[in-house]
Amino acid sequence: MAKQLGAFVVGDSDKCTGCKACELACFTVHNQKSNGVGRTVGTVSVPVMPRLFLVKGETFSVPVQCKHCEDAPCLNACTKKAISRVDNQVIIDEKKCMGCKDCMMACPFGVIMLAQVYDRGKVLRQTTGEAVKGAFKCDLCAGREAGPACVEVCPHQALRYVDPVEERKEKMRRAAETLAITKTL
């Protein structure tokens, strides 16, 4: 059954220690096919470009990533129709992107980045010789059976995969259960 609302990954600043294991896992998963990144660091020949970003301030330390908004400003802003909704998730087709930065400007969370595109370990170039730059963001590790890699690798369980519909159902169930026990009116 198709999801009613887009899922997303959320971090807990009280558990995060800023180790960046999530960033490395994210990078690895997204460069396995295109750039041959494997299980060892010797297979890495391109810059580490994760799709979630650790942010540190005086009172916080936590990665941020795409919320897969329902009325997604990035999707609405893209004139090339490079951003679409697939199974209720907001997905960028990097091949269609022309690097206009409209989605970057539109995203209120700053979690879309524009960076050089690498293919088979090499920078993709335009006919002029200039490097191709494309938009990247979290796609919840689309196609990965075990789900988002960041959630899996976090040593502190600071990241959580949230299906908002399922989460709401579970909360309601718990509230009802509590009522049944306490009989509070």
Place this chain on the structure above:
Amino acid sequence: MTMGVQEIEDAGLILNFGYNGADSHPIVQRRIIRARQKGAKIICVDPRVIESARIADIHLQLKGGTNLALVNALCNVIYTEGLMDEKFIREKTTDFDEFVEVIKKYTPEDVSPICRISPEDIRKAARLYATTKPAMILYGMGVCQFGQAVDVVKTLADMALMTGNFGKPATGIGPVRGQNNVQGACDMGALPNNYPGYQSITDDAVREKFEKAWGVPLSNKVGLPLTHVPRRVLRPEDPSKQIHAYYIFGEDPAQTDPDINEVREALEKCDLVILQDIFMNRAGQYADVVLPSTSWGEHEGVYSCCDRGFQRFHKMIEPPEGVKVDWQIISEISTAMGYPMHYNNTQEIWDEMRRLCPSFAGATYEKLEATGGVQWPCRSEDMSDKGTVYLHKGKFSNPDGKGRFYATDWRPPQELTDTEYPLILNTGREVGHYSARTMTGNCRLLRSLEDEPGWVQINPEDCLEYGLEHGDLVRLESRRGWCLSRVSCTDRTSPGAVFMTYQWWIGACNMLTNPNLDPVSNTPEYKYCSVRIECIEDQAWAENYVVTEYRRLRESMGIDVSGEEAAVQ
């Protein structure tokens, strides 16, 4: 550590003092976070806002170099407010009255201007520590890397003694050690004053035991600490005791020792420098002979964890041809020098060591394999002796079985700030790179996340004053040297205090640090010296300098840098 690492999760309170687990030991930090989630209180003492400070109930953001003043004041509050465990003090300790004489002087009001912490916060922290059970103290290099370090360790132990926080689960004091197997190196006698198992070199009975076992006469004189080496090479008081040869194992003194200009001068002056390591490093550039040795995946043996836990580890892959295991290299060097040494495997070495060290005697390979790990003391080979999770149960290790109070006065660090060098420099680690970066510097993934010249953390107020933007390259200078670094504008460090990590070659903060030593431990004052910042007008020149100098250094180490442009951002 007097406690086991696994006990951290069961603490009622953790006093996290000068210890940044999130950057130094992410795996230990996991225990701190779990303790927090189980309801433990956390008091964090650190001049910076580290990750533990964020989740702490109280963060005492003290001025660097004022540790002992603060600990004395915490003890003062516990004493004057009557929060001690008087039964424990009476029955299990001595010298309490002498201790009180000293700490009486350190009222929160007197200490507040020294540490720049309000008297109320000092009182709150002391009350919380004294009234929450079980309470444990974890400390790190923020205590040890000062000219006054051992005194602070002893006074932290006093805090645990006066509140009865010893000899019970999840109590005590824990130095969370700097390197993964530094505990092992100390356990095995890689110290100037001990044989393996902390048996004193000056004890005749101990010496005779080792002489008999090894069949050679042994010296009864304490050796030279690592940090005294440069002086004994360059300016020996007695010329006949000048050092001429330096054999370096798995260490990079030309990167990690303070005032590295002096260290490099000493390495140049040595007639013979030997480096035994798994990768080339800065010290290796001064070596006459490099002996390549195997890494952790290429050999097997035993590691000691900071909580005295022995753990077996196994070989996974064959080393490259011609690369030998450390113990084989040592055996061959020894044999060539006239003392035939031969072992067939690590178990023979381990069993010999166990025979000579009573407190390790019971930690057989068989037991380590069966149980996954044994914390010493473990005296009996019988499988029922599973080692010791926490120390000092029932009695302390002094001859009278009692814990001894010790107190002394605070003294400031050696090199204070002045108009010429107005900023305090504090140094430490960051999470992506391990120690001197000899290993992680060769890891493309980690280099891609953080690379030369590294960052100098500066408070936004100071950035404003100097006209610095986040990402600018700056020149840092001290009385001993200079280096380049990149500005990280962050309120995680206080105004007037800057912070750098020590593993960068271009941004080498040990060009700046002061080789002032603690008189007992001989550990240098890495956490405090005075520096100044010089802005660089020509940023393009500076950026180019970093790239070309880094490339030159890597090429000079024989690293093939061709075709790796893509990996460097």
